[in-house]
Amino acid sequence: MNPISILLLGFAMSTDAFAAAIGKGAAMTRPRLSQALRAGLIFGVIEAITPVIGWLLGKGASRYIEAWDHWIAFGLLLVLGLHMIWNGWKPDADEPVDEARKHGVVGLAITGLSTSIDALAVGVGLAFVDTPIAVVAVVIGLCTFTMVTLGVMLGRVLGGMVGKRAEIIGGIILIGVGAVILYEHLSA
Template sequence: MNPVATLFLAFAMSTDAFAAAIGKGATLHRPHWREALRTGIIFGVIEALTPLVGWFIGRAAAQHVSAWDHWIAFTLLFVLGARMVFNSFSVKEAEETKPAAHSFWLLALTGFATSIDAMAVGAGLAFVNVNIYSTAAAIGLATTLMVTIGVLLGRVIGHVVGRRAELAGGVVLIGIGCAILAEHLQLF
């Protein structure tokens, strides 16, 4: 795979994480650039590791990965999104009640949910003459960049939409999960 194709693949793989990051940034109380970078690094590392895992699994049995990856991604994103939607209707109204940062585990789970497709891509790349390590690194770096920008963009969007930011973020996660499922079930 040439460098241009790798670059396009890397940014294509980071789009789900970017959308989720906007939702995450919108639910935070004025996220600082350090929190945006922290979130970007967590997502980026996970997004870089999953194609490697997929590649190794793909060497053994690619058809098994593609049979269930979309269901896992859909379930995780739907549950996380539903939790955000539910929380958006809770009693807390003030901007000051928003957290300054998300927990590592919540970010890791969201990062994993948005990177399941990267595992399937890694499995597919097992059958192509590609340097999986440089490809995975490119995917991780692109995701780090896009998620960091997404959290900061979510800060602006969160300020504009106010208390409905968490609702919007949850709907985005559910939408991403549904889109992944629909794409794999070939509904579009």
């Protein structure tokens, strides 16, 4: 693969994470740049690791991973999206919302993992091509870091415009990303 192809692959792998980050940013209460950078780092690291795992598994398990990756990604994003929609419709409790727990490392990691299942499948495919997987993984991770950081900050703007029900929009975005992943794999 040439450098341009690797860069395009990196941005292609980060698009679903970008959409999910917009939803996360919209659901958060005015996220700061440090929170956006943290989300970008979590998503970027996960997105960089998954193609390497896929590449390692690619020797013997490619047909199993490729057969189910889109269903796993869709299922995780559907559940996360429905959870966000549910939280958006629930009446507000009198106690303050614990933003750290609601949008903490674990929640971001689960969302990041669910949007990186396609990178796992790409890693499987790259196992059969003469490609420097370390370079590809770093590029995918950096592209995802950048796109997610921008997505969270863009979500901040959207969150301010739509008010406290922004979490519903974030849930719909996650479900939409999952549906697109499922559609792309089933129609290919």
